[in-house]
Amino acid sequence: MSDPATSSKGTRHKHWGRRQRRLRRVATILVVIAVAGAAVGYLIYRATRPEVRRPGEELPDITEKLSRNLPAEAPMPVFVDVTAAAGLADFRSFVGDRTSQLPEDMGSGAAWGDFDNDGDDDLFLVAAGGNLNLPRDEWAPSELFENLGDTTFRKVEDFPELRISGMGAAWGDFNGDGWQDLAITGYNSLLLLRNEQGRLVRDESLPEPEGYWSGVAWGDFDNDRDLDLYVCGYVQYRADGGGQRQVSQQYGTAVPYTLNPASFEPERNLLFQNEGDGTFTEVAELWGVSNPAGRSLGALWQDFDDDGRLDLYVANDISDNALFLNRGETFEDV
Template identity: 40%
Template sequence: MTFRMFSLFVGFVGYALVARPHLPAADDPIFIESSAATGLAFTHVNGATGNYYLPEMMGAGVALFDYDNDGDLDVFLVQGGALPSSEREAPTSRLFRNDLTIGADGRRTLHFTDVTERSGAGVRGYGMGAAVGDYDNDGYLDLLVTSFGSIALLHNNGNGTFTDVTRQAGISDSAWSTSAAFFDYDRDGYLDLFVARYVDFTAAANKLCNDPVGTRDYCSPRVYRPVPARLFRNDGRGHFVDVTAAAGVSKAYGAGLGVAVGDYNGDGWLDAYVANDGTPNQLWLNRHDGTFVDEGPLSGAALNSEGNPEGSMGIASGDFDLDGDEDLFVTNI
């Protein structure tokens, strides 16, 4: 099994090359905003109250995946919340089922139905990102949600519903997780899990920071201690084993915001690239023995052209120049 999946903290990004017979006129719209018309009613809540809590600066992710195996992509939108968090008052993330119809004339009508409550996918917490993958090989895509202070693994039951199996799966985490990726790094046929994490922040220990002219502002992530990423090996029985230290992934880390997976050196084994906010990025090359080595500095993928770390965030991975190897697109602030 060679299935691989990546997701980004700030959203789910796909890439494609599309052949078009002609370019539209300059004043013709290429994209039309149609969320309201198609039933995608959603407002992200960051819960800002004037206390300048660091998570309030963050947007949240989205996952496009066919959870009901009907051939079209459904939409999962990650929700924020309030800090300090109050699960009773906080809104939940939302799952929208794609009810695409195709008429006899071939015309497509796109509509989404909010199935959050009936599906059990309404994750609460200050959400950050999402990743999807069939971790138990039952033919249905499962869903993982990263959050400030928690993580949630939702098992797809195959009947339109999900069950929270976070604790049973062994991946509970109270740290600030941001991005995640399912990938089969040991090639045993089961998807393993890489979770990027940010900094050691709590609302109770919120620091006071000012901008250059002395006005209260959000702190830089450099004010807080970064938290190492975690690597979980899938044991094939619905459970994950934390192999972060054994795999060497804890040897280098920063304030992680994005992770992408791909075979970056073309050796047939999946690697992982981590985008860090204000600290060098890591390129974890797979050594085929269950361990990884960070080749970010030697590969030129850790710093910018001036030798400085960027405020790296989202990542897209793919062969954009069609030369047969994986390239990286990294957003920076």
């Protein structure tokens, strides 16, 4: 006859053994599920992660090639020169003979904007001015042309007389009154014209530091609902070449020293933060976008990473381009 204590002990061992086997099976199943989940998660990550591109690597939707062969059946775009018919042929950008000075060699800009709020875009043409040795009052003036709505334009006669060695321009309503204002850049020129219900007048609220200013772009980088202004600096130009007169090399070609942007140190860029009261504060260095090593020609505001803040792309001449991501309190050069 078996001992009750021994029988009870054996029964407990049997139950414990079955329980351990069940626990091992459950643990094995959980491990398999975890491994499978991790594998699926990794596959999803691999399928959805953004591709990392290295400098110089080709991109499927961006090319550096300036010409490509089109399919034979592709429609050929046709452009017709309507400058004269539109009433724009009389604009003169430069007066005098060009010499070996960089500001005389650079192209001037243009900007579309509906300055009179009639629903169609008008055209501002920046004049390159003229030979730097000529008196400024002999330079060609920049001009504004009103769009008449019938494919023709008319020169705006009460536009302020601006005789500058111009480079760029951009329309933007900086004071929020519903009328497009105009920022203009050039060699030793940085101007702001305020739009008073269709009449543009000089505005003195924007500081006008000396420098060689090129591209310009409006954008609300600090999300305070008013437009701020980014100004590209080109080079620290000196008409005497800094005392240098020798021939220099640019892309393997001999050019005069004063025509080669590499002969001069880069000019810093400017960021004017709109204070919302009609004044601006220059904050480029504070926000990390002065781009001191770049000889900048143009800039573009765009939210590249979809975080709700405007980022900044800067195109430089004979210097690396720059992309600055807006981190909220500063910009990161990536």
